[in-house]
Amino acid sequence: MLNPVKKIAAVHDLSGIGRVSLTTVIPILSSMGVQVCPLPTAVLSSHTQYPDFYKVDLTSHLKPFIEHWKQLQLQFDAIYSGYLASAAQVEIVEYLIDTFYKEGMLVVVDPVMGDNGKRYASLGLDLVKEMQRLIKKADIITPNMTEAALLLDEEYREEIDTGTIKEWLLRLSQKGPSTVVITSVPEHPRNKTTSVIAYESKTKRFWKVSCHYLPANYPGTGDSFTSVLTGALLQGDSLPIALDRAVQFISWGVRSTFGHSYDTREGIILERILKNLDNPVVMGTYELME
Numbered sequence: 001m002l003n004p005v006k007k008i009a010a011v012h013d014l015s016g017i018g019r020v021s022l023t024t025v026i027p028i029l030s031s032m033g034v035q036v037c038p039l040p041t042a043v044l045s046s047h048t049q050y051p052d053f054y055k056v057d058l059t060s061h062l063k064p065f066i067e068h069w070k071q072l073q074l075q076f077d078a079i080y081s082g083y084l085a086s087a088a089q090v091e092i093v094e095y096l097i098d099t100f101y102k103e104g105m106l107v108v109v110d111p112v113m114g115d116n117g118k119r120y121a122s123l124g125l126d127l128v129k130e131m132q133r134l135i136k137k138a139d140i141i142t143p144n145m146t147e148a149a150l151l152l153d154e155e156y157r158e159e160i161d162t163g164t165i166k167e168w169l170l171r172l173s174q175k176g177p178s179t180v181v182i183t184s185v186p187e188h189p190r191n192k193t194t195s196v197i198a199y200e201s202k203t204k205r206f207w208k209v210s211c212h213y214l215p216a217n218y219p220g221t222g223d224s225f226t227s228v229l230t231g232a233l234l235q236g237d238s239l240p241i242a243l244d245r246a247v248q249f250i251s252w253g254v255r256s257t258f259g260h261s262y263d264t265r266e267g268i269i270l271e272r273i274l275k276n277l278d279n280p281v282v283m284g285t286y287e288l289m290e
């Protein structure tokens with residue numbers, strides 16, 4: 001049966017406070033005309049950057065969810081995984097991909113493991129090893145600098161030169177994904193911008209989108225970024241345009257939130273900018289890197 005709108009299986013947690021994971025993935029992809037089918041990895045009172053969060057790990061429930069979907073003979077246009085609550089969930093995501101794989105399906109793995117050089121609380125090193133395997137099944141991966149270092153068994157670095165970042169992108173792509181996008185790449189030398197740099201093995205091209213850096217850290221921006229990127233690709237955008245739209249969306253979010261005196265742990269104020277996703281594609285700033 002043909003899906004009237006594109007359908008995506010979204011494997012992420014549901015966190016009650018702090019806009020991350022499903023509370024960003026669902027509104028963004030729905031606004032972009034994609035039907036989101038959540039496979040919740042955990043339910044948390046808040047994301048894990050608050051102290052003393054309460055977490056219900058759903059590892060043992062995921063297979064029965066998938067078996068029911070199998071019975072329903074669902075056809076997914078994409079599978080998109082993010083925060084996994086345990087290393088054991090990797091094998092389950094692999095099973096989900098193998099079960100529903102069909103020609104032309106987009107598999108996006110955001111290897112959510114940490115940020116700013118640190119692993120997230122409650123995620124173990126065993127997850128890193130498993131995530132190194134999961135990315136082999138992906139068409140697109142979107143690690144930040146911290147996660148890229150973990151995937152490559154490299155030290156996290158605050159500064160990185162163009163040659164090294166290209167080498168990291170190539171090494172990650174050689175593991176399987178045809179498109180690798182590294183987010184929050186610091187500029188060298190630091191000039192108040194931060195970049196997203198991507199490599200597409202099909203065309204052997206490197207793309208870069210830079211944006212102005214604001215000194216604030218909002219959890220969940222990685223989830224919003226990958227959601228817009230995925231939605232744009234499902235709408236038929238090219239990779240550089242999809243990257244541009246995702247960077248623009250995060251810049252709007254950060255800039256419209258930064259002006260408020262506000263608990264930054266709650267993330268960017270998505271509700272104010274979701275309608276921007278309806279805008280026609282405007283001239284962006286992507287560059288082809290030599």
Ligand code: PXL
Pocket residue numbers: 013015020021044046047048049083112120219220221222223
């Ligand atoms: O956005 C990353 C993320 C997702 N899910 C949970 C998190 C975090 C980051 O802190 O704690 C539960």
